[in-house]
Amino acid sequence: MGRQRCGPRSCRGDSAPRQRLIETELTERYGTTRFVLRNALTRLAGEGLVELQPNRGARVREISAAEAIEITEIRRAVEALVAARAAQRASPDDIAALRARGAAMTTAVEQLALRKAGRQRGIDRQAAEISEALHLPQLRQAPLVEDAMGRQALALLATLNAECDKRRxxxxxxxxxxxxxxxxxxxxxxxxxxxxxxxxxxxxxxxxxxxxxxxxxxxxxxxxxxxxxAIMSPRPRPRPRPRTSPSRGPRVCKSGNR
Incomplete structure (x- = not known):
């Protein structure tokens, strides 16, 4: 039970890398005993999430840059596969829920943009008007013309891709x-x-x-x-020193008197 509570918390990023895991705080937070907590930390250490240091306790393991790159590459491949399978197996209710969530996210972004622009009143109404105007059909042509233009654009893109593949x-x-x-x-x-x-x-x-x-x-x-x-910046040029005139002695009058 302690591992089920500690594990997801570490995976979510609630604990910073190399952060000390103090047993008294964890037992009070999760309402468990030290025996259960130590068993959970041992299992998390076996999974590579926690480091157990002799005479110093446990801490969150820091992920290296190479591991982060590998995780990102694996997630990119897995998430693309999962998204493709979800699109194939999605039911009409799932599609409607995704569209509703996307519309809510779009509305939130539009409201945030309006607030940043200085608007304070009628933000919901203005965001709805902007969303409706953006979803209206614009610059439509006859179906035959649109089909011909689409075929021409695809042919140009195919030619461009072929030339790029030859030169890359x-x-x-x-x-x-x-x-x-x-x-x-x-x-x-x-x-x-x-x-x-x-x-x-x-x-x-x-x-x-x-x-x-x-x-x-x-x-x-x-x-x-x-x-x-490190961000390299050009060195500032040294400022030229002001020229100092040599000290002059007492002026001599034409008559020879000082």
Missing amino acids: PAHPDYEVITSFPGTGDLSGGRLLAEIGDDRARFTDARALKAYAGSAPVTRASGRTIKIST
């Missing part, structure tokens, strides 16, 4: 650049344009990170550790 793998670093997490053909082309093709431009990976401003910077303060990205 031509670069020798195509597979390396597109293998980066979150990098596709479009973002890979932009990345290549920023870095360039000269392999002698950067001596090592550290020089490339410094150029990209992606070298990690760790800031520690007490128990808090924050890893952020």
